[in-house]
Amino acid sequence: MAEKIGVAEIQTVEKETTNRSRARALRAHLTAYGFLAPAGVLVIVFFLIPVVLILFMSLTNLSSSNFTADVAKWQFVGLDQFERLFSDQFVRKIFFNTVFYIVVTLSFFNVGLGLIVSLLTTHIDRNAGFVFRALWILPRITSPVVYILIWKRMWAEPPFGLLNQFNELVGAPAIAYQSEHPWVFVILVNGFIGLSFGMIIFTSAIESIPKDLMNASLVDGSSILQRIRYVIMPLIRWPLLFVVTYQTLSLLTSFVEIQLLTDGGPGLYRTEVWALTAYHRALSNYFGHAEWGYGSAFAIVLVVIGVVLAIVYMRVFRFSELVDEPKIEVL
Amino acid sequence: MQSKSVPVPVSSSQSPPTFHLPDLVKAVRLGLLTAAGLALIAVVLLVVIQPAIGSLGIEETFTSVLARFILFVLPFVAYIASTGTVREWAKGHFPRAVLIALVATIIIFAVVSVGQYLTQTGPFSARPSLQFSLSQVDNGVRVDALVPGGVAEAAGLRVGDVITAIRRNPVDLETLQMSINQSQEDDAFRLRFLRDGEEIQETLRTVYVAEPDPSGLLSGFVIATIFTVAVILWPGGWTPYVILIALLSPLITGYIWVIIATFSFRTHGIIPLDSSDALSLQAFTLNNWRSIFEGDIAGRIFDIWPILLTSLGIALIMTFVILLVSSMAGYALSRMNFKGRRTFLSFTLILHGFPAITLLIPIFVILLTLGSIPIIGEFVGFGKVGGIAMVMVAFQLPLGVWLMKGFFDNIPWDMERSALIDGASRFRTYWEIVLPQIRPGILALGIFAFISGWNAYIIPQTYSIGAGFNNLPVFINDLIDETAPVNWNQVAAVGLFQLIPIFVFFIFAQEYLLNIYAGGTKGSS
Numbered sequence A: 001m002a003e004k005i006g007v008a009e010i011q012t013v014e015k016e017t018t019n020r021s022r023a024r025a026l027r028a029h030l031t032a033y034g035f036l037a038p039a040g041v042l043v044i045v046f047f048l049i050p051v052v053l054i055l056f057m058s059l060t061n062l063s064s065s066n067f068t069a070d071v072a073k074w075q076f077v078g079l080d081q082f083e084r085l086f087s088d089q090f091v092r093k094i095f096f097n098t099v100f101y102i103v104v105t106l107s108f109f110n111v112g113l114g115l116i117v118s119l120l121t122t123h124i125d126r127n128a129g130f131v132f133r134a135l136w137i138l139p140r141i142t143s144p145v146v147y148i149l150i151w152k153r154m155w156a157e158p159p160f161g162l163l164n165q166f167n168e169l170v171g172a173p174a175i176a177y178q179s180e181h182p183w184v185f186v187i188l189v190n191g192f193i194g195l196s197f198g199m200i201i202f203t204s205a206i207e208s209i210p211k212d213l214m215n216a217s218l219v220d221g222s223s224i225l226q227r228i229r230y231v232i233m234p235l236i237r238w239p240l241l242f243v244v245t246y247q248t249l250s251l252l253t254s255f256v257e258i259q260l261l262t263d264g265g266p267g268l269y270r271t272e273v274w275a276l277t278a279y280h281r282a283l284s285n286y287f288g289h290a291e292w293g294y295g296s297a298f299a300i301v302l303v304v305i306g307v308v309l310a311i312v313y314m315r316v317f318r319f320s321e322l323v324d325e326p327k328i329e330v331l
Numbered sequence B: 001m002q003s004k005s006v007p008v009p010v011s012s013s014q015s016p017p018t019f020h021l022p023d024l025v026k027a028v029r030l031g032l033l034t035a036a037g038l039a040l041i042a043v044v045l046l047v048v049i050q051p052a053i054g055s056l057g058i059e060e061t062f063t064s065v066l067a068r069f070i071l072f073v074l075p076f077v078a079y080i081a082s083t084g085t086v087r088e089w090a091k092g093h094f095p096r097a098v099l100i101a102l103v104a105t106i107i108i109f110a111v112v113s114v115g116q117y118l119t120q121t122g123p124f125s126a127r128p129s130l131q132f133s134l135s136q137v138d139n140g141v142r143v144d145a146l147v148p149g150g151v152a153e154a155a156g157l158r159v160g161d162v163i164t165a166i167r168r169n170p171v172d173l174e175t176l177q178m179s180i181n182q183s184q185e186d187d188a189f190r191l192r193f194l195r196d197g198e199e200i201q202e203t204l205r206t207v208y209v210a211e212p213d214p215s216g217l218l219s220g221f222v223i224a225t226i227f228t229v230a231v232i233l234w235p236g237g238w239t240p241y242v243i244l245i246a247l248l249s250p251l252i253t254g255y256i257w258v259i260i261a262t263f264s265f266r267t268h269g270i271i272p273l274d275s276s277d278a279l280s281l282q283a284f285t286l287n288n289w290r291s292i293f294e295g296d297i298a299g300r301i302f303d304i305w306p307i308l309l310t311s312l313g314i315a316l317i318m319t320f321v322i323l324l325v326s327s328m329a330g331y332a333l334s335r336m337n338f339k340g341r342r343t344f345l346s347f348t349l350i351l352h353g354f355p356a357i358t359l360l361i362p363i364f365v366i367l368l369t370l371g372s373i374p375i376i377g378e379f380v381g382f383g384k385v386g387g388i389a390m391v392m393v394a395f396q397l398p399l400g401v402w403l404m405k406g407f408f409d410n411i412p413w414d415m416e417r418s419a420l421i422d423g424a425s426r427f428r429t430y431w432e433i434v435l436p437q438i439r440p441g442i443l444a445l446g447i448f449a450f451i452s453g454w455n456a457y458i459i460p461q462t463y464s465i466g467a468g469f470n471n472l473p474v475f476i477n478d479l480i481d482e483t484a485p486v487n488w489n490q491v492a493a494v495g496l497f498q499l500i501p502i503f504v505f506f507i508f509a510q511e512y513l514l515n516i517y518a519g520g521t522k523g524s525s
Helices: A007-057 A080-087 A091-122 A126-141 A144-154 A162-169 A182-207 A211-219 A224-235 A237-253 A256-261 A274-283 A292-316 B021-055 B062-090 B094-119 B151-155 B173-181 B214-233 B238-262 B287-294 B304-335 B341-352 B356-371 B376-380 B385-409 B414-421 B426-437 B439-455 B458-462 B472-481 B488-508 B510-516
Strands: B126-129 B132-137 B140-146 B162-166 B188-195 B198-205 B207-210 B266-268 B271-273
Touching: A007 A292, A007 B304, A007 B341, A007 B356, A007 B385, A007 B426, A080 A091, A080 A292, A091 A126, A091 A182, A091 A237, A091 A274, A091 B238, A126 A182, A126 B238, A126 B488, A126 B510, A144 A162, A144 A182, A144 A256, A144 B238, A144 B472, A144 B488, A162 B238, A182 A237, A182 A256, A182 B062, A211 A224, A224 A237, A237 A274, A237 A292, A256 A274, A274 A292, A274 B356, A292 B341, A292 B356, B021 B062, B021 B094, B062 B094, B062 B214, B094 B214, B126 B173, B132 B173, B140 B151, B140 B188, B151 B198, B162 B173, B238 B266, B238 B287, B238 B488, B266 B488, B287 B488, B304 B341, B304 B385, B304 B426, B304 B439, B304 B472, B341 B385, B356 B385, B356 B458, B385 B439, B385 B458, B414 B426, B426 B439, B439 B488, B439 B510, B458 B472, B472 B488, B488 B510
Parallel strands: none
Antiparallel strands: B126 B207, B132 B140, B140 B162, B162 B188, B188 B198, B266 B271
């Protein structure tokens, strides 16, 4: 009869089902890897392999005089490049330049003015606020070359410089900005770009505060300033931390604008930062010839600092929350 | 129960008395406190922080510029603080408010001026001077008196000399005074003057002298009073707008300069000038714009079309490849559970913060190697559009993947489930069902990728040395870098040319831009 199914038959059916689902799981895995493959290839070729490669490079004496793309021909010199790095007479200056640059730009612009602009634009007419925030995006979407072109005209000497024209207008003496205040401009240039990031993050944080909370405090008699201090500020502590850590990494690795504006000068390493030094040593003829090995050593130190900061950042933001289980199991 | 009799102040809710001392005290106290606080910050900056930074080997002027800025705004902030307390009750008691505010301001002004005198700042600061006093006479500027031991005396000037010109430029009292005011320490002034009919030339060098400037003090006083009244009358709603506009104005002026410079022969600052140094319609021209297409800027011959095509090529390849690759990867990461998922996700997050310079150096070698592979090497090698585009795609990949994953995470998966149950393949589900649902996300990432490709500078620059490769930004940088003098107006024209798509995106796609540039945060906007 149909109901009478033997144990052996059940087992076969079960085994077939397990086999089928195993095959299906395998197929599903392969599909997943298939989707990931293009990204995976790019990541391996342009991230993983370069990282390994630069580790090797920093242990060689590769320079433009003995340059070859054939890895086998590189000459290993052990930790010589690193010894050289740490005993370089300018390393101390470049290091502190970098710290100064990050601390000042971050506190005054990325966080400071970013917060101020987001507070201001959320307290005025909604559309007007939007326009102002949109205008602050301009530096970010402008090519660095054109952006620095504008700044170079701003700090130019009279009669061409825009700032010096303003000085003339108010009766102040002309100032040779490029030679006297390079750091101020490096900070301004990068700060104006960085400001937009903090501004966006803080604005979305402020706008996501429940309207009832915001209205209640005003109804209870607090002034706008008091509301900012007691309602808004405590609620943007996480976004604040996020902006600080993210922008620290960002500023640590930024060097293009500085290279275009002052190229580390004027004078000896006056505005040189660590990432720029790595670029100068390894890739440009700044010193007459490119020293790939030495520049790589600089880059490796930068990576170490960056990785440490990134790990701290992930810990602080409870990375596991972001990587929670996907919505659907494999069918 | 005994009720304590508390003396009720008579004045509080009755008609206002003509003068209420506590209000004044409050205003003055807050004003002076603010002034003292700001002064303290400036002092700390100059005396503690600047030397500390200098001792680390950093040569910077940021701290001193900041300190000087604080000292400049100090009186004004103090006036705002003191008058601010008056504003609270100014409505209906206007005359009394103005009186108290002005008295407070006068007191604060006096205190601040004393402070400026003691520290030799403001109107008491050292200013450039040639150490003589002058007056205007018919044929020039007469030297009325000489400071004994000063530079004018040491150079041989005498009382009665009539200055006629600086070098070959005739001067009157006003221009001479202005030139001196705008000079730096030790600037040379070659003065021509008449003595007993004889024309003599002497060179004087300016010196910084701390002389009290009574006119400066007076004008400061007048400004303070006007400012105070303005603060009382100020419509509070204006403040955010004024601050925002003030912060933005340097930036906007810069962009306006690009536009004006493109269409004029020469500009002094932001003003276009014609051949007679005047602002007129003759100052405007389309020559700069034309020179882009004619291929000749200041003697340098070039062809704009290959450059333009290269820029476009990079931008389009980037857009297409990033959208395809990150949406596929994002879909897999969002929808499927597989071994290595967590690793891949954490990996992309770490990569996102990876220093670009660390990758730029070895990728040089990788591109050279790739270039030597037959067939593929033609597209993806060193100095080729494909290679450069691939590198840029790889750099943007972490952001793109996270963004796409975020967008996918927010799509309910009912439609996919039914499609899969009906037997559609994963890829078909992804392509035909899910992808159309995240159109805004695709648009946003696509715009971002295009802009990144169009603006690319450092990667094309680094990987095309000697390969004769040019995209617009690299070309513009080349124009500026020339050792020959630069025609900034023509460079501005090329710059504007490069900015056109940016402006277009800016005008039509602002929300997308704002969303995408906060990128990398927990998934979708």
